């Protein structure tokens with residue numbers, strides 16, 4: 001059996017590509033954007049090493065990931081925040097630079113889970129022109145594709161992402 005995109009992330013013990021190389025916060029105004037997009041208790045899907053956690057009150061935050069090494073680092077770095085290995089109820093489901101790493105055939109199951117939350121926030125570089133094979137492969141999608149999949153009212157925001165000379169698109173679904 002071949003390896004899947006999820007295998008890459010699950011077994012990525014050197015945490016390669018989990019945080020942006022050489023620049024931990026390349027998104028301009030990241031924490032302000034996160035705070036304005038999310039509401040209530042936040043379920044940070046694909047939280048990685050907890051890079052985003054300090055944007056949120058520890059009492060109103062759960063970080064979730066399939067990479068055990070990343071969760072271990074997150075727990076040490078942010079001892080007051082909670083990190084879990086199962087989906088938990090919350091007000092906002094946040095996926096920040098995560099869904100582009102989920103292959104098309106695995107996406108429906110993830111979206112079914114996300115749809116149980118009242119607010120969904122997806123932030124990443126969007127546009128099929130960014131798709132590429134490799135390690136890890138990326139499966140960028142057009143914003144309209146996510147909008148069609150979630151079928152909810154949406155607010156769109158753009159976050160400058162000078163590292164790639166483009167914007168990162170943020171979709172907030174209610």
Ligand SMILES: C[S@@+](CC[C@H](N)C(=O)[O-])C[C@H]1O[C@@H](n2cnc3c(N)ncnc32)[C@H](O)[C@@H]1O
Nearest residue numbers: 009017018046047048051065066067096097098
């Ligand atoms: C590029 S990192 C982003 C981490 C974090 N959101 C941030 O912005 O710093 C992608 C994260 O998604 C996680 N991930 C990938 N596929 C996943 C899946 N199917 N379920 C949960 N997490 C996943 C990876 O383990 C990795 O930590």
